[in-house]
Amino acid sequence: MDPGRGPPVRPKHPTHYTVRKWLAGRQPIAYCLPHDAHETDLATLRELNEAYIRSVQTSDVQRFERLLAADFLCSLPDGTLIDRKHFLERTAAPVNVSNLAAHDINVRILGDVAIVHARTTYTMDDGRAGSGRYTDVWARRGGQWVAVSAHVTRNAS
Numbered sequence: 001m002d003p004g005r006g007p008p009v010r011p012k013h014p015t016h017y018t019v020r021k022w023l024a025g026r027q028p029i030a031y032c033l034p035h036d037a038h039e040t041d042l043a044t045l046r047e048l049n050e051a052y053i054r055s056v057q058t059s060d061v062q063r064f065e066r067l068l069a070a071d072f073l074c075s076l077p078d079g080t081l082i083d084r085k086h087f088l089e090r091t092a093a094p095v096n097v098s099n100l101a102a103h104d105i106n107v108r109i110l111g112d113v114a115i116v117h118a119r120t121t122y123t124m125d126d127g128r129a130g131s132g133r134y135t136d137v138w139a140r141r142g143g144q145w146v147a148v149s150a151h152v153t154r155n156a157s
Helices: 015-024 035-058 061-067 084-092
Strands: 068-075 081-083 097-110 113-124 129-141 144-154
Touching: 035 061, 035 097, 035 113, 035 129, 035 144, 061 068, 061 084, 068 084, 081 084
Parallel strands: 068 144
Antiparallel strands: 068 081, 097 113, 113 129, 129 144
16 A cells, blocks of 8 residues: 555445446347348358258268368267368268258357257158257358358167
8 A cells, every 4th residue: 555545445346246237238249230130140041051951961062162161070979070071071972861851940140150059850761760950050251151060969769
C-alpha cells in the first residue's frame, strides 16, 4: 500500500459475477447472426449433408474431395480413426449397403462451425435392415463450408 492512499477499493460485485450477469442476457452466437445469413447457412449445410450421404451411397470420391477439409478425420464404428486420405480410399471401394437415408437431421450453427447430428437407416447386402447415427462437424474456411470431422456409429443387428 502506498503511503497516503487508503486500502484498495473492492468492487461492489465480484468480476466473475458481473461477467456472468452480462452473459446471461446475451444469446448464443449462432442466434446473433443476421436472420438471412443464418437461414442461408442452414440451407447450405442441409444440402452439403445430403451430398455427403449421397456420396457415401454412390462411392463418389470426387465429390468427397470437394466436401472434406485437408485435415478431415473420421471415427469409424469399430473405433478406428482415419484421416482424409484413408477415408477417400475406403470410399472408392463398393459399399455393402443400399437405401442409405438420413433422418431426424439436426444442424446447429455456432459461428464458423456447424454440427450435424442424424440417424441413418439402410439395407445390408443380405437384406437385413440396419441403422446408426452420425455426427459431422463442418467449418467455414475461405467462405465455404467443409467437413472437418465425422463420427459414425451402427446399432447392433
